[in-house]
Amino acid sequence: xxxxxxxxxxxxxxxxxxxxxxxxxxxxxxxxxxxxxxxxxxxxxxxxxxxxxxxxxxxxxxxxxxxxxxxxxxxxxxxxxxxxxxxxxxxxxxxxxxxxxxxxxxxxxxxxxxxxxxxxxxxxxxxxxxxxxxxxxxxxxxxxxxxxxxxxxxxxxxxxxxxxxxxxxxxxxxxxxxxxxxxxxxxxxxxxxxxxxxxxxxxxxxxx
Amino acid sequence: xxxxxxxxxxxxxxxxxxxxxxxxxxxxxxxxxxxxxxxxxxxxxxxxxxxxxxxxxxxxxxxxxxxxxxxxxxxxxxxxxxxxxxxxxxxxxxxxxxxxxxxxxxxxxxxxxxxxxxxxxxxxxxxxxxxxxxxxxxxxxxxxxxxxxxxxxxxxxxxxxxxxxxxxxxxxxxxxxxxxxxxxxxxxxxxxxxxxxxxxxxxxxxxxxxxxxxxxxxxxxxxxxxxxxxxxxxxxxxxxxxxxxxxxxxxxxxxxxxxxxxxxxxxxxxxxxxxxxxxxxxxxxxxxxxxxxxxxxxxxxxxxxxxxxxxxxxxxxx
Numbered sequence: 001x002x003x004x005x006x007x008x009x010x011x012x013x014x015x016x017x018x019x020x021x022x023x024x025x026x027x028x029x030x031x032x033x034x035x036x037x038x039x040x041x042x043x044x045x046x047x048x049x050x051x052x053x054x055x056x057x058x059x060x061x062x063x064x065x066x067x068x069x070x071x072x073x074x075x076x077x078x079x080x081x082x083x084x085x086x087x088x089x090x091x092x093x094x095x096x097x098x099x100x101x102x103x104x105x106x107x108x109x110x111x112x113x114x115x116x117x118x119x120x121x122x123x124x125x126x127x128x129x130x131x132x133x134x135x136x137x138x139x140x141x142x143x144x145x146x147x148x149x150x151x152x153x154x155x156x157x158x159x160x161x162x163x164x165x166x167x168x169x170x171x172x173x174x175x176x177x178x179x180x181x182x183x184x185x186x187x188x189x190x191x192x193x194x195x196x197x198x199x200x201x202x203x204x205x206x207x208x
Numbered sequence: 209x210x211x212x213x214x215x216x217x218x219x220x221x222x223x224x225x226x227x228x229x230x231x232x233x234x235x236x237x238x239x240x241x242x243x244x245x246x247x248x249x250x251x252x253x254x255x256x257x258x259x260x261x262x263x264x265x266x267x268x269x270x271x272x273x274x275x276x277x278x279x280x281x282x283x284x285x286x287x288x289x290x291x292x293x294x295x296x297x298x299x300x301x302x303x304x305x306x307x308x309x310x311x312x313x314x315x316x317x318x319x320x321x322x323x324x325x326x327x328x329x330x331x332x333x334x335x336x337x338x339x340x341x342x343x344x345x346x347x348x349x350x351x352x353x354x355x356x357x358x359x360x361x362x363x364x365x366x367x368x369x370x371x372x373x374x375x376x377x378x379x380x381x382x383x384x385x386x387x388x389x390x391x392x393x394x395x396x397x398x399x400x401x402x403x404x405x406x407x408x409x410x411x412x413x414x415x416x417x418x419x420x421x422x423x424x425x426x427x428x429x430x431x432x433x434x435x436x437x438x439x440x441x442x443x444x445x446x447x448x449x450x451x452x453x454x455x456x457x458x459x460x461x462x463x464x465x466x467x468x469x470x471x472x473x474x475x476x477x478x479x480x481x482x483x484x485x486x487x488x489x490x491x492x493x494x495x496x497x498x499x500x501x502x503x504x505x506x507x508x509x510x511x512x513x514x515x516x517x518x519x520x521x522x523x524x525x526x
């Protein structure tokens with residue numbers, strides 16, 4: 001309960017709508033609660049992204065690392081490991097892949113509170129993703145054919161709820177999605193194949 | 209066939225002909241990969257990379273008559289450590305890493321089943337972690353899943369590298385060993401002090417959750433156990449169910465919404481993992497169904513839209 005009040009105060013603070021009491025409450029709680037402090041930091045990062053504010057850590061290292069990896073796997077791994085923690089966190093925020101579901105009615109957001117305008121053309125994720133992956137799927141031209149999506153739009157979304165209001169997800173929902181992502185990744189560690197990949201996915205969600 | 213620039217480079221420079229390895233077909237190689245999970249002890253270091261994230265990890269893994277013990281350590285950022293015995297978490301350094309998930313145990317690879325939904329192909333040989341590997345490609349036969357490239361150690365069958373690739377040929381994630389060694393020091397599995405023993409598991413039960421089955425599943429996906437439990441004390445229970453086509457996975461979560469738990473339809477993406485939430489109305493109560501998995505967003509959307517309850521949503525009626 002107390003936590004939810006704090007979350008609300010924090011949200012208000014981020015929207016410049018907090019009163020003095022709320023500001024003090026958040027400051028005091030953040031002093032004692034690392035979790036709240038990290039939530040606050042994430043909100044700030046998210047706001048920076050949404051408002052296109054420059055954020056000091058927003059240097060994308062992973063593209064260079066990925067490119068290096070393609071040529072020299074073992075040698076460049078060490079430099080990846082040495083990447084500053086702050087930069088690593090920001091990379092995640094900056095480059096969360098966008099959801100390519102323009103035909104859908106759901107409000108697209110990126111994990112956390114970053115939103116993608118539904119009208120945005122889906123852009124390919126940056127970083128490693130922009131380098132062509134070896135060999136796959138050239139033989140599958142049907143993959144982007146509109147047939148499935150169109151059929152889906154008629155049958156699937158017709159009965160769905162109207163377009164969600166153009167605002168971010170609630171703090172609760174945001175936390176929930178994070179929790180679901182972890183649960184899903186953790187559950188995957190129960191499966192044999194490819195055994196370490198789900199673990200790595202789960203571990204990579206830490207420390208955001 | 210139009211080959212990508214990258215492949216052209218690779219096939220010329222790296223993928224050498226390896227008659228010995230290619231004597232095995234893709235199915236045999238996948239079976240070997242599954243056996244290696246059960247049988248191999250090793251230690252190694254690997255990297256994981258997805259859009260916006262790059263992390264480095266160590267693993268120590270011991271298999272013997274008592275089962276499998278593995279110690280995992282994230283080597284960058286905050287120290288994160290896990291110890292698992294036969295897949296069950298024994299200790300963890302991070303609250304967030306702790307899931308008391310105890311659903312169905314490991315699922316063996318079944319090449320015959322995979323063959324229905326993926327075209328299996330041996331691409332050739334190359335080297336990972338200074339070891340010769342054979343590359344097996346799994347290309348989806350429909351639009352409902354992603355493609356994989358698995359790099360399997362020629363000697364042990366161990367998966368040393370895997371790539372997940374979408375339909376636009378974009379690399380979604382990379383898992384890759386840097387170094388692997390098949391002998392373990394005696395103290396390899398001793399965890400550091402930061403690995404905290406777990407509290408008693410929260411009560412949970414396996415239930416019949418057929419009411420919360422989506423109306424449509426991508427072909428080839430079968431349901432695992434379903435489970436109902438609260439993710440935290442004092443919260444309403446969440447129904448959780450895993451679906452898999454033998455390789456790819458998604459999880460369905462359904463839980464009641466309330467005034468203190470507001471949520472709208474949304475779509476989110478974290479690297480290769482998509483999350484689609486949809487509100488459902490059932491007998492006056494609002495629920496949130498969320499699909500999370502390494503599947504194409506359009507597939508997840510279609511699953512989420514197929515819940516029968518979505519059709520009786522009050523807001524959707526004219």
